[in-house]
Amino acid sequence: MKAWVFRAYGPAEQVLRLEDVPTPEPGPGEVLVEVRAVTVNRARDLTIIAGRPNVPHLLPMVPGVDPAGRVAALGEGVEGFAVDDRVTVCSRSHCGQCRDCLDGREGDCREGTLIGIHRWGGYAEYCCVPVESCERLAPGPSFAEAAVVMRHFPTAFQLLDDKAGLRAGEWVLVMGAGGGLGSTGVQAAKLMGATVIAGAGAEDRVRLGIEMGADFGINYRTHDLVEEVMRLTDGRGVDVVFENISDPTTWPRAFASLAYAGRLVTAGAHGGGKVELDASRLYLRRHKVIGGAGASRRNVETTLKFAGEGKLKTVIEETLSLAALTAAFDRLGGGDVVGKLVIDPTLG
Ligand SMILES: NC(=O)c1ccc[n+]([C@@H]2O[C@H](COP(=O)([O-])OP(=O)(O)OC[C@H]3O[C@@H](n4cnc5c(N)ncnc54)[C@H](OP(=O)(O)O)[C@@H]3O)[C@@H](O)[C@H]2O)c1
Ligand SMILES: [Zn+2]
Numbered sequence: 001m002k003a004w005v006f007r008a009y010g011p012a013e014q015v016l017r018l019e020d021v022p023t024p025e026p027g028p029g030e031v032l033v034e035v036r037a038v039t040v041n042r043a044r045d046l047t048i049i050a051g052r053p054n055v056p057h058l059l060p061m062v063p064g065v066d067p068a069g070r071v072a073a074l075g076e077g078v079e080g081f082a083v084d085d086r087v088t089v090c091s092r093s094h095c096g097q098c099r100d101c102l103d104g105r106e107g108d109c110r111e112g113t114l115i116g117i118h119r120w121g122g123y124a125e126y127c128c129v130p131v132e133s134c135e136r137l138a139p140g141p142s143f144a145e146a147a148v149v150m151r152h153f154p155t156a157f158q159l160l161d162d163k164a165g166l167r168a169g170e171w172v173l174v175m176g177a178g179g180g181l182g183s184t185g186v187q188a189a190k191l192m193g194a195t196v197i198a199g200a201g202a203e204d205r206v207r208l209g210i211e212m213g214a215d216f217g218i219n220y221r222t223h224d225l226v227e228e229v230m231r232l233t234d235g236r237g238v239d240v241v242f243e244n245i246s247d248p249t250t251w252p253r254a255f256a257s258l259a260y261a262g263r264l265v266t267a268g269a270h271g272g273g274k275v276e277l278d279a280s281r282l283y284l285r286r287h288k289v290i291g292g293a294g295a296s297r298r299n300v301e302t303t304l305k306f307a308g309e310g311k312l313k314t315v316i317e318e319t320l321s322l323a324a325l326t327a328a329f330d331r332l333g334g335g336d337v338v339g340k341l342v343i344d345p346t347l348g
Contacts, residue, residue: 009051067122168193178205247271
């Protein structure tokens with residue numbers, strides 16, 4: 001099969017090659033998937049290829065975290081799937097044995113495996129995965145939609161449901177609402193029955209947040225975020241901030257937008273990561289700042305249920321051939337791509 005392979009860590013342009021490699025044979029409990037869609041995630045992919053952060057990659061490695069496609073072959077003992085079934089693959093599997101898994105907090109498991117880091121991923125014509133990572137795809141969504149949905153929605157539900165304990169009727173402020181995780185956070189919060197404010201740093205991204213279902217929008221670079229939130233909530237503030245940026249200028253304003261006993265959840269720090277926390281406000285107003293990442297099986301099931309009902313919107317910029325992967329990294333680096341770039345290895 002054709003696959004993008006790296007055999008040493010380094011800059012992708014030096015170490016990542018499109019190669020002909022043997023198609024993997026599914027072992028006991030494994031499923032071979034013919035890849036029909038996998039998303040391009042520049043920051044994540046390039047850090048994995050560069051060997052950062054310090055995760056135990058095996059070399060040679062094929063990156064690509066969230067393939068979707070058709071079952072091509074089944075390993076010994078696999079039940080519940082047949083050749084040609086449409087499936088998506090969960091990037092992360094849980095060990096089922098650590099304290100976090102046994103305590104029912106699978107999303108916090110650090111012992112599981114990640115597709116494209118611990119085993120070959122989806123930038124290839126075929127990808128071999130454990131059957132536990134495979135999920136049957138309802139007839140509605142395309143493979144590209146399924147891959148994009150699986151990229152962020154399970155984490156959005158993990159943050160809002162498992163971590164923030166969001167309840168119907170509460171208010172949520174989503175920061176970076178025009179981004180990948182932000183635009184799914186808007187939708188997930190709406191599906192959970194919240195009133196949602198989309199915060200973003202540009203008018204088109206505020207509009208995107210509204211198109212994703214937010215009730216209100218605030219441009220936090222041209223308006224005072226706290227004033228606007230207080231105006232919309234009659235001075236009360238929001239129950240949950242879905243943050244995920246950690247920008248030193250916007251984080252304190254997002255924190256100050258919380259209602260009494262409000263919760264701020266975050267799974268990202270690409271705005272810098274070092275922010276000022278008003279600890280007096282934290283305890284006097286009984287706030288919680290909660291870190292999260294990953295997803296539980298329940299978050300995945302919730303995602304697939306809503307996807308099957310056609311309730312999840314995705315923004316897909318373009319679907320490209322396997323050979324176009326490195327050009328896709330360059331396009332994302334240029335910063336003017338709005339939705340996701342998706343690779344379909346069956347294209348040209
Ligand atoms: N741990 C997990 O499981 C998990 C899963 C997915 C994503 N993440 C993390 O979540 C974060 C968001 O990911 P994403 O895929 O949604 O990214 P994205 O599509 O690039 O969106 C990020 C948004 O953040 C805003 N932003 C504000 N300040 C920024 C800055 N200094 N640099 C970059 N963006 C800034 C931008 O919107 P404005 O300009 O409108 O403010 C942008 O739309 C990342 O840190 C990512 O690593 C974590
Ligand atoms: Zn575990």
